[in-house]
Amino acid sequence: MRELLILLLACLNVAHVDARTWRYRSGDGASLQTVINGTAAGDTVLVEGTVSEGSIRVDRPLVLLGGADAVIDGGGENDALLITADHVTVKGFTIRGSRRSNLDDMSGIKVNECRGVVIADNFIDKCFFAIYLSGVKDALIEGNTVLGEPGEEDHMANGIHLWKCSKATIRNNRIEHHRDGIYFEFVTDSHITGNTSLHNLRYGLHFMFSHRDAYEDNHFEDNGAGVAVMFSKEIAMRRNRFLANRGASAYGLLLKEINDGEIEDNTFQDNTTGIMIDGCNRINVRDNEFRLNGWALRLFANALDCDFQGNTFAGNTFDVSTNGSLIPNTMSGNYWDRYAGYDLDRDGHGDVPHRPLGFFTLLVEMQPYAMVFSRSLFVSLLDRAERLIPSLTPESMKDDRPLMRPPVRKSQAVAVVNKRLFPRSAFVFFHPSFFNQAGMGQNEKWRTPEHSVVLGHPCIFPLGGLQNTHG
Amino acid sequence: MLKVFKYTLIDLARNRFVLGYALLMLLVAQGLFVLEGDPTKALLSLVQVVMALVPLIALVFTVVYMYDTLEFTQLLAVQPIRRSAILGGQLLALAAALLLAQAIGLGLPLLVHSPTVAALVLSLSGSVLVLVFAALGALIALKQREKARGVGVALAIWFLFVLVYDALLMWGMFTLSDYPIEPFVVPLAGINPIDLARIMVMLQVDLAAMMGYSGAIYKNFFGSVGGTFAAALILALWVAVPVLFAFRVFRQKDL
Numbered sequence: 001m002r003e004l005l006i007l008l009l010a011c012l013n014v015a016h017v018d019a020r021t022w023r024y025r026s027g028d029g030a031s032l033q034t035v036i037n038g039t040a041a042g043d044t045v046l047v048e049g050t051v052s053e054g055s056i057r058v059d060r061p062l063v064l065l066g067g068a069d070a071v072i073d074g075g076g077e078n079d080a081l082l083i084t085a086d087h088v089t090v091k092g093f094t095i096r097g098s099r100r101s102n103l104d105d106m107s108g109i110k111v112n113e114c115r116g117v118v119i120a121d122n123f124i125d126k127c128f129f130a131i132y133l134s135g136v137k138d139a140l141i142e143g144n145t146v147l148g149e150p151g152e153e154d155h156m157a158n159g160i161h162l163w164k165c166s167k168a169t170i171r172n173n174r175i176e177h178h179r180d181g182i183y184f185e186f187v188t189d190s191h192i193t194g195n196t197s198l199h200n201l202r203y204g205l206h207f208m209f210s211h212r213d214a215y216e217d218n219h220f221e222d223n224g225a226g227v228a229v230m231f232s233k234e235i236a237m238r239r240n241r242f243l244a245n246r247g248a249s250a251y252g253l254l255l256k257e258i259n260d261g262e263i264e265d266n267t268f269q270d271n272t273t274g275i276m277i278d279g280c281n282r283i284n285v286r287d288n289e290f291r292l293n294g295w296a297l298r299l300f301a302n303a304l305d306c307d308f309q310g311n312t313f314a315g316n317t318f319d320v321s322t323n324g325s326l327i328p329n330t331m332s333g334n335y336w337d338r339y340a341g342y343d344l345d346r347d348g349h350g351d352v353p354h355r356p357l358g359f360f361t362l363l364v365e366m367q368p369y370a371m372v373f374s375r376s377l378f379v380s381l382l383d384r385a386e387r388l389i390p391s392l393t394p395e396s397m398k399d400d401r402p403l404m405r406p407p408v409r410k411s412q413a414v415a416v417v418n419k420r421l422f423p424r425s426a427f428v429f430f431h432p433s434f435f436n437q438a439g440m441g442q443n444e445k446w447r448t449p450e451h452s453v454v455l456g457h458p459c460i461f462p463l464g465g466l467q468n469t470h471g
Numbered sequence: 472m473l474k475v476f477k478y479t480l481i482d483l484a485r486n487r488f489v490l491g492y493a494l495l496m497l498l499v500a501q502g503l504f505v506l507e508g509d510p511t512k513a514l515l516s517l518v519q520v521v522m523a524l525v526p527l528i529a530l531v532f533t534v535v536y537m538y539d540t541l542e543f544t545q546l547l548a549v550q551p552i553r554r555s556a557i558l559g560g561q562l563l564a565l566a567a568a569l570l571l572a573q574a575i576g577l578g579l580p581l582l583v584h585s586p587t588v589a590a591l592v593l594s595l596s597g598s599v600l601v602l603v604f605a606a607l608g609a610l611i612a613l614k615q616r617e618k619a620r621g622v623g624v625a626l627a628i629w630f631l632f633v634l635v636y637d638a639l640l641m642w643g644m645f646t647l648s649d650y651p652i653e654p655f656v657v658p659l660a661g662i663n664p665i666d667l668a669r670i671m672v673m674l675q676v677d678l679a680a681m682m683g684y685s686g687a688i689y690k691n692f693f694g695s696v697g698g699t700f701a702a703a704l705i706l707a708l709w710v711a712v713p714v715l716f717a718f719r720v721f722r723q724k725d726l
Contacts, residue, residue, distance in 0.1 A: 369685070
């Protein structure tokens with residue numbers, strides 16, 4: 001008898017399956033808004049088909065589940081979905097058609113003044129702002145895919161935008177082609193984990209006036225700048241990857257007026273500038289890897305008490321540059337591939353200090369066009385002379401205990417050496433391990449390429465051969 | 472011309488210097504890759520070696536060889552062979568021998584240790600430098616009668632291109648830094664074949680830095696298709712012009 005009733009109600013499109021679960025199939029009959037208006041707090045609404053009835057407003061605690069091909073199309077009116085109540089869950093929808101407006105911040109999903117919202121597994125297609133949270137506590141934004149439209153900065157907005165929020169968790173989302181991938185303003189005690197932010201016009205992730213936040217295991221690639229952290233305190237940045245952020249003012253990580261930050265175990269690769277530090281205090285930069293960047297580190301002279309330890313600098317055009325002579329920061333125990341010293345007492349640390357700031361770095365700082373002399377004989381002679389008798393480079397910019405070998409990192413990116421044109425076996429003689437066996441090379445066994453395939457030991461990749469396979 | 476080419480090549484194959492060059496490059500490249508451990512870093516060191524050593528060796532060897540084979544050349548000149556065929560055969564054989572030596576000494580280690588675009592550009596640039604400086608060497612040898620003088624001129628020219636030109640250019644940049652020198656830096660850097668070859672390699676190995684403000688001007692020009700063609704044209708001129716002059720000198724020369 002009950003099945004019959006369900007069938008009957010299903011024909012009416014709005015099926016009251018259970019006391020608390022509503023099934024809505026778009027097409028004919030009532031609008032989704034009326035269904036929502038008819039629910040009680042804590043109900044579940046399962047939506048199927050394309051809903052295009054303008055802006056949908058959720059003003060009571062509900063679970064909105066997207067069934068097969070569930071689409072909410074705002075029709076370009078206002079926000080596609082507006083949430084104003086506590087404990088709302090939105091899951092499994094495709095959301096599109098928000099109005100584009102810089103005046104009213106229109107967005108795919110907008111959440112206002114509430115707590116406990118969950119936005120999961122949605123696909124947000126070409127909205128102005130994609131997900132916009134304002135004054136929200138305990139939000140969870142997880143597993144969403146956010147695709148914007150490439151365009152001009154004036155006509156673009158942020159992917160995931162949080163304003164005056166706290167204790168938010170943003171996890172495993174993918175954001176492309178927005179202005180900022182993720183934007184935080186006045187957001188505290190929040191976590192950003194495992195997200196991928198690509199091809200954004202401005203920043204992959206942007207903090208303003210946000211304190212005690214952490215972002216970990218994220219991937220930022222090909223953004224205007226990877227991550228910008230500005231005017232914020234106590235931000236922890238761990239195990240992120242900042243790749244290929246290239247351009248005149250492009251940075252892997254831009255730090256401006258940051259106090260007490262932790263930058264640990266990140267990878268900076270192929271960026272024009274790896275980290276730019278401007279006016280920051282007490283930043284700990286530990287165990288990061290800087291590889292093949294233009295400038296690995298730009299440390300402005302207004303930074304104070306920043307500490308650099310255990311980092312790997314390899315293959316960068318310039319390792320460190322600065323704009324002043326007083327360097328009230330410390331560097332110790334980093335690996336520099338340019339280090340030419342020796343280690344007589346065999347403690348793993350070089351016996352003579354390394355001065356990472358080259359003469360040529362200063363020349364380019366003074367006259368940018370001098371860049372053309374990079375790697376010329378003339379410049380390398382000048383650099384060598386300056387290293388022997390430092391005259392222009394700041395005395396205090398040095399690493400007293402440079403590492404002789406790159407440190408093995410805590411988290412190793414799984415990397416694949418690119419395929420070779422010919423099988424190695426054809427060139428046994430040329431192979432470093434041939435010399436190892438003969439006791440001629442300095443390489444230890446673990447540094448031979450066969451082993452490197454498993455774990456990306458930072459010293460053996462051919463140029464451009466690094467392909468990270470984990471997300 | 473083919474006969475001259477063949478016999479010159481056979482002679483060059485027996486020349487210890489060519490073999491030595493191949494072995495030296497092999498030793499340097501192989502040594503760098505093995506000792507450095509990191510192919511990227513080895514490649515960067517190799518860039519400096521190639522940009523300094525390759526022009527020097529190509530230049531000096533060509534000059535010395537031209538003087539050493541003068542008697543053979545005289546012998547050929549009394550035969551019913553056109554003079555252009557004699558010089559053409561000799562130059563082709565020289566270029567072929569040096570390129571082959573370089574392919575073995577530089578190309579092979581690069582192929583084995585670092586088969587990347589950057590390595591390809593490096594070996595191509597190195598090959599072009601061989602051609603340019605072999606052409607210059609031939610011209611010098613034909614112009615100067617005395618061997619010691621010829622070698623001296625060759626060394627001076629090498630020094631000029633590899634060091635003095637850069638020093639002067641940099642001095643000019645810093646002296647005139649208050650003026651809009653932008654339109655001049657790209658052509659001036661591009662005129663010197665060594666600088667040009669180095670820029671081409673740099674666009675591969677220092678790409679990230681070249682995308683920045685300081686490198687942008689070079690990247691925008693030499694990184695574009697038109698710029699690549701311009702660079703190829705300049706390098707081709709650097710080969711063609713000395714060779715043409717060499718032919719002219721040789722045709723009228725009293726051997």
